[in-house]
Ligand SMILES: [Fe+2]
């Protein structure tokens with residue numbers, strides 16, 4: 001098959017044809033070359049046997065004729081032999097080698113008749129079959145018989161026969177080849193039909209079908225093929241439908257895309273325009289902002305200058321205010337010798353407590369300011385009450401208790417940056433409501449006032465009073481501890497005790513913040 005493929009013989013019909021033709025040609029060759037040879041040898045063998053038999057018979061007849069000396073018998077024997085056979089020559093020699101009788105003696109001598117080797121001769125034109133036999137009468141030798149038969153006629157017959165065989169073989173060969181050709185066509189026709197159908201289908205013609213004419217394997221193949229083509233046609237139709245659908249979708253999508261691209265380009269153009277516009281606006285805005293910034297800078301500078309001026313004015317006012325407050329403080333102290341320095345010490349202690357409590361600096365300033373004038377209300381009291389060495393009467397004490405409100409009234413019209421008037425008003429209030437003048441409770445009392453209350457009590461108890469000697473710092477601290485969380489703010493009490501206990505705070509040696 002490889003060889004067939006190599007020579008590009010792809011058709012089954014051609015292959016079958018070539019194979020069978022080769023086989024038939026081989027058989028033909030055997031017929032033409034082998035059998036004639038074999039026939040030739042068999043014919044020769046048969047001829048040999050026949051001529052041997054003729055030799056024996058002739059020798060026997062001649063024995064008798066020679067023994068009887070009957071010449072006629074002798075002649076008859078030779079005549080019969082000649083009539084029925086292709087006798088080439090006959091020679092009878094007596095014992096002395098003399099010719100007794102002969103037929104066609106010249107031919108015999110030309111052919112050297114006495115040379116008989118006994119070998120079977122080959123079939124060739126002009127060849128003779130030579131034979132020799134002794135002639136006997138009992139045990140007595142009468143002479144020798146030499147026979148020569150022509151092989152021309154059997155050779156002609158044989159050749160004629162061989163020609164006939166060759167011709168018949170050739171005819172059979174031609175017929176066989178023709179038959180093979182037709183048969184191979186007949187065998188392969190359905191296959192070829194299926195193949196052609198397949199080729200047409202392969203070219204896209206799904207309408208064609210293989211013609212089914214037989215029930216054999218090819219028929220089954222054709223039917224299976226047709227079924228397959230049916231399925232294929234259905235699949236192809238579906239595929240075509242799908243293809244069309246796909247094409248439609250692709251077309252629609254392409255249109256959509258085209259539209260989208262158009263819209264996008266339009267949007268991009270618009271965007272570009274907007275961007276340029278924006279850039280312009282940004283540029284203009286930037287210029288405006290730069291200008292505004294410059295304006296702002298100059299305004300800030302102006303503002304700063306104004307602020308500086310204001311600060312200067314404020315500082316001057318502050319100083320004037322402080323001077324006024326100091327003057328007020330000195331005024332009350334000049335009237336009340338016993339409480340001289342009380343307000344400054346209270347102020348210093350209150351500021352120290354506030355710092356200990358981490359009160360904001362702004363509030364501390366308020367404490368400082370209120371602390372130094374917290375008893376300003378006493379200015380309205382008669383000097384004899386203030387410096388009275390004995391205990392005050394009930395009415396006198398009621399008068400003294402008015403000093404926070406009097407102080408408030410004096411200070412309320414002054415515009416401090418801190419609630420100085422209210423701190424002064426509340427500096428005798430207690431968180432349990434037991435204080436005066438309003439009996440305020442808890443957080444209703446300003447933290448500055450709560451700090452001032454503790455500082456005022458501690459300083460008052462540690463100093464001499466016209467009506468009693470100094471109670472002492474320890475007693476003062478004991479007093480505020482007792483009132484911790486009841487009368488006094490617990491945080492303020494803790495800070496105050498911590499100052500004296502841990503930080504060694506001293507009332508007398510404190511530097512006067514108003515010096
Ligand atoms: Fe007071």
Ligand SMILES: [Fe+2]
Nearest residue numbers: 342374375456
């Ligand atoms: Fe006081």
